[in-house]
Amino acid sequence: MRVSVLFNPGAGKSDRFAAIAGEILDRFEGHTLFTGEIDFGEILLKKADISVVRTSRVSFVETLEAYLTGFFERNTDLVIGVGGDGFLAHIASFLIENGLQTPLMGIAGGTANVGPLIGYDIDRLRKFSPENLRIESITALIAxxxxxxxxxxxxxxxxxxxxxxxxxxxxxxxxxxxxxxxxxxxxxxxxxxxxxxxxxxxxxxxxxxxxxxxxxxxxxxxxxxxxxxxxxxxxxxxxxxxxxxxxxxxxxxxxxxxxxxxxxxxxxxxxxxxxxxxxxxxxxxxxxxxxxxxxxxxxxxxxxxxxxxxxxxxxxxxxxxx
The missing domain is CATH 2.60.200.30 (Probable inorganic polyphosphate/atp-NAD kinase; domain 2)
Structure with a gap:
């Protein structure tokens, strides 16, 4: 499976993000991984064979969308977002606007982690198996x-x-x-x-x-x-x-x-x-x-x-x- 991972650089504590990154590497060992530059994932997912998507965009949202575009150009099968409800909403909004039905996996790492897009914390992540994905359709509001x-x-x-x-x-x-x-x-x-x-x-x-x-x-x-x-x-x-x-x-x-x-x-x-x-x-x-x-x-x-x-x-x- 081709898996893309993004961390919200403006959220979370470094020790928690490091622990989550380690679990992602363990859970998806043997799978193809993509991530963003620096604190979007590059410095956390320290593994030689991870592909890093590069961008010259400046604003947060433009940078995030550039990474996601790069992931889908590489035919990603799964997107993982580590952050809070707002960060996962940005990713999900990109999927909707581009007519994409690729599964999104949300891992808690932000200010508020209460929305339906976030299904995992570090403990649930430790029990996760990529061979047994359970997919659920989530309702959105558009304003x-x-x-x-x-x-x-x-x-x-x-x-x-x-x-x-x-x-x-x-x-x-x-x-x-x-x-x-x-x-x-x-x-x-x-x-x-x-x-x-x-x-x-x-x-x-x-x-x-x-x-x-x-x-x-x-x-x-x-x-x-x-x-x-x-x-x-x-x-x-x-x-x-x-x-x-x-x-x-x-x-x-x-x-x-x-x-x-x-x-x-x-x-x-x-x-x-x-x-x-x-x-x-x-x-x-x-x-x-x-x-x-x-x-x-x-x-x-x-x-x-x-x-x-x-x-x-x-x-x-x-x-x-x-």
Whole structure:
């Protein structure tokens, strides 16, 4: 098998990455391996017969896409990404945009490692056998404005002005505005002002009744393994998901729930749920914040954002012990 491996150079601890690299070399001994330059994999996968793809690109995303293009020019059979949800989302987005169904194997190594693209940590990797790949199709969300490129998410799309990142090994709330301007990592508190007086949500062109509270955060997520919600009425409208075709949900909230400094709420958290599937179109107007997909800051929202659900968008390698 021809296997391509990329590490996120901006994530993880060196000792953890070194251990993961060693396990990858052991698990895929006898297979053909490709990787990227320097800390994208070259300095970690120290083996003479590994092929390194070279690029002269400068930006992170352009460099990542150049490596992936090089891997597919070499007919790779499997792509391995070591990083967090955002890094794996970048790789999966490339696969979708290029119509590729090559399996993606995600190994935890970032700030947040909670999304469905990441199936392995170091312990599960030690039990992995490339001869027994278990492939599962993963649903994606696609969000875009009329003048913006597609943004894909597999864990969540968030409307807010902060995202979770790491400074000196500590998870913090980072400013979306500063990061999108010059990639600066500036810690701030999340703002609760994300919507204007013109805020509304439409499902298939029909307005959804507005929430009876101030909107502080909006999260849109695929319902991975939605059978989990069966019988759990405490989850609100999500408990209906197993009985309908709904593959995703919008949560409109009066409280910021994605926060590195969580504290127990003193009062009730108000949530409005909207279920939708691959045949539906969700449109959100009147936003005054940023679109963040799996922790990747996409753009400042200045117009209507549309969201669709793409079932079976990516093939993910899953542990056989699940």
């Amino acid at each position: 875009k404005g009329s003048r913006e490129k597609n943004c894909y998410a597999f864990n969540d799309i968030v409307v807010g002005d902060t995202f979770l990142g790491t400074i000196d090994g500590i998870m913090v709330n980072l400013s979306a505005a500063d990061f999108i301007r010059d990639l600066s990592k500036i810690e701030i508190r999340p703002s609760e002002s994300i919507a204007t007086e013109n805020f509304r949500i439409l499902k298939n062109g029909r307005p959804v009744p507005p929430p009876p509270f101030k909107v502080s955060q909006i999260v849109v997520s695929p319902l991975f393994k939605k059978e989990f919600y069966a019988g759990k009425a405490v989850t609100g409208a999500l408990c209906w998901a197993p009985y309908f075709s709904s593959g995703a949900a919008v949560s409109v909230m009066d409280t910021i729930v994605i926060d590195s400094q969580l504290e127990g709420p003193d009062s009730a958290v108000c949530i409005q749920h909207i279920l939708f599937d691959e045949n539906d179109l969700i449109e959100i107007d009147g936003l005054s914040s940023y679109l963040i997909a799996d922790g990747n800051v996409c753009y400042k929202i200045n117009e209507t954002v549309s969201v669709r659900c793409l079932k079976g968008a990516v093939k993910s390698v899953r542990p056989t012990l699940d």
